[in-house]
Amino acid sequence: MNRTAMRVVYVATAFLLLGSLLLGDAQATILEVGPSGYPYSSLQTAINDAITGDTVLVHDGTYYEKINFSGKAITVKSANGPASTSIDGSSNGTVVTFENGESAGSVLDGFTIRNGNGFWGGGILCLSSSPTITNCTISGNSASSGGGIFCASSPTITNCTISGNSASSSGGGIYCTSSPTITNCTITGNWAASGGGIYCHQSSSPTIAN
DSSP states (O other): OOHHHHHHHHHHHHHHHHHHHHHHHOOOOEEEEOSTTSSBSOHHHHHHHOOTTOEEEEOSEEEEOOEEOTTOOOEEEESSOTTTEEEEOTTSBOSEEEOSOOOTTSEEESOEEESOEEEEOSSEEEESOOOEEESOEEESOEEEEOSSEEEESOOEEESOEEESOEEEEEOSSEEESSOOEEESOEEESOEEEEOSSEEEOTTOOOEEEO
């Protein structure tokens, strides 16, 4: 190998090593949402800017908006839990939507989800996705099916309270047409024509514990 060829190899190797070091140093970012003084005032704007592994940290307050995870493996988490932080859909569609292949790495943690109104899923809609929904209160939402949560996929739902939701057709609290895992949840005071608490379609195979 002549000197010119060797120099090309050395330069290429140096660029590869530099790229590896830069990627290795990359760290997940926390994007903070809150009132005046925080970088973001809207959850959806922060979600739009987030990349894989990031956390959208939401400070106390009521946020009047609808959000869509847009297929991102990120955590959207309240700072102080559902008693302090609400996402209010203003009766203008589903409050939280997962519909782009989200997996367990897409996490919704610690919110009150309320005043959603949709055909499928007033509070939360899961289509072709399996997100993690934890430590949430889903209350006061309505839909044709799945007033609280509509599951046409396999989300993991843990430590949630699902109450006071309604469906004109099926599944006041939760509608299942898939295989969600529902653990340590309180499901109470929901209403529907069929399945006030949970409606399990014949094609579904949910796991419901505690």
